[in-house]
Amino acid sequence: MTKVKSYEIQEEKIFLPGHSACPGCAMALSLRYILNTMGPNTVGLIPPSCMGPIMGAQPYSSMLIPIFHNSFESSASSAAGIKRALKARGKDDVNVIALAGDGGTYDIGLQALSSVAEHNEDIIYFCMDNEGYMNTGTQKSSSTPRYAYTTSTPGGKKTKKKNIVEIMAAHRIPYVATATIGYLDDLVYKVRKAKEIKGTRFILLLIPCIEGWGFPENDVATMARLAVQTGVFPLYEVEDGEKYTINHGPQGLPIENYLSRQRRYRHLTKEQIAEIQCEVDRNWRRLEKLASLFSFKES
Ligand SMILES: Cc1ncc(C[n+]2csc(CCOP(=O)(O)OP(=O)(O)O)c2C)c(N)n1
Numbered sequence: 001m002t003k004v005k006s007y008e009i010q011e012e013k014i015f016l017p018g019h020s021a022c023p024g025c026a027m028a029l030s031l032r033y034i035l036n037t038m039g040p041n042t043v044g045l046i047p048p049s050c051m052g053p054i055m056g057a058q059p060y061s062s063m064l065i066p067i068f069h070n071s072f073e074s075s076a077s078s079a080a081g082i083k084r085a086l087k088a089r090g091k092d093d094v095n096v097i098a099l100a101g102d103g104g105t106y107d108i109g110l111q112a113l114s115s116v117a118e119h120n121e122d123i124i125y126f127c128m129d130n131e132g133y134m135n136t137g138t139q140k141s142s143s144t145p146r147y148a149y150t151t152s153t154p155g156g157k158k159t160k161k162k163n164i165v166e167i168m169a170a171h172r173i174p175y176v177a178t179a180t181i182g183y184l185d186d187l188v189y190k191v192r193k194a195k196e197i198k199g200t201r202f203i204l205l206l207i208p209c210i211e212g213w214g215f216p217e218n219d220v221a222t223m224a225r226l227a228v229q230t231g232v233f234p235l236y237e238v239e240d241g242e243k244y245t246i247n248h249g250p251q252g253l254p255i256e257n258y259l260s261r262q263r264r265y266r267h268l269t270k271e272q273i274a275e276i277q278c279e280v281d282r283n284w285r286r287l288e289k290l291a292s293l294f295s296f297k298e299s
C-alpha cells in the first residue's frame, strides 16, 4: 500500500461560512479542502444536488469562485464546454471542476460523462457520493448499496452498488481516484495530483450523509474512516486505466462496525450482514489482484 505523507493543508478561504448544508455535513467539509487545494483560479460547475444549497441562492454564494449551475445531466459536458471556451480566449490556466452528486453521475449524467472522458476533455470531475438522491429526500440511486433503506426502497435496495471507478477507468483516462474526508492528507494529495495532470480526471468522494444514512452529526469523520477500515470504500488510484495503487485498505474490522451505526441498515438480518461481508471481502481481493497485476508488469 502506498500511503501519502502528511503535510500542512493550506487555507485559502475560498469556501465561506454561513452556507446551508446540514450542520457537520461531509460534503461541505470535503468542498472546503477541494477548493483550498484547487485555488482561486478555478471555475466550478454544480448540477442540482446538495451542493446547490451549499453554494447558496443567487445573488449570494458561499464560494469565492465563479460557479455555473448546469442541468442535472450535463455537468461533464458543460464543464468541457467552459474549459474549451476559456482556452479559446487564451485562459488555459483556469481549472474547471464539476461538483456533482452520485445521482447526477452514476445515473443521469453518465452519458455526458462518458463522452467527455472518451474525448479526454481537460476537466476535473468530483463525484460527491452520498449514495442516494439526498437533496430530494433520500431516494435510491445506482450508487445506493444493496439492502440499504431509502424512501424509494422501503424494504431495502435489491441490487448492488454500481462500480463507477471501474467504469471511469475503462475509459483509459489519465487519473481516477477514491477519497474521503476520513483521510484528509490522502484527499488533498489526490486533488493536488489531479490538478497537475491534463485530460479528464475523476475523483470519487464518499460522503457519509447524516440525514440520508441516519447517524449523529458528530460521527461524520468516524463513518468516513470506518468505511475504509471495514473495506467498504478502499482508497486507491487508477492511472491510464491500468495502474492501480492502493493507499488505504481494510484493517480487519467486521462490516457490522460500519452498518450498525446507520439507520438505513437497521432492518438487516444476520444473513444479509454476512452476504455484505462476503461481497466486501471479494471486492477487496479483486482490487488487490488488480494492483498486483501492475507491479508484476513493471518488474
Ligand atoms: C432532470 C432532472 N430530474 C430531476 C431533478 C430533481 N432533482 C434535483 S436534485 C435531485 C437529487 C440529486 O441527487 P444526487 O445527484 O445524488 O445529489 P445529492 O442531492 O445526493 O447531493 C433530483 C432528483 C432535476 N433537478 N432535474
Ligand code: SF4
Pocket (backbone or CB within 6 Å): 020, 021, 022, 024, 025, 026, 027, 028, 050, 130, 134, 135, 207, 208, 209, 210, 211, 212
Ligand atoms: S442531506 Fe446529507 S449530503 Fe446533503 S447537506 Fe445534509 S448531510 Fe450533507
Ligand SMILES: [Mg+2]
Pocket (backbone or CB within 6 Å): 101, 102, 103, 128, 129, 130, 131, 132, 133, 134
Ligand atoms: Mg447523492
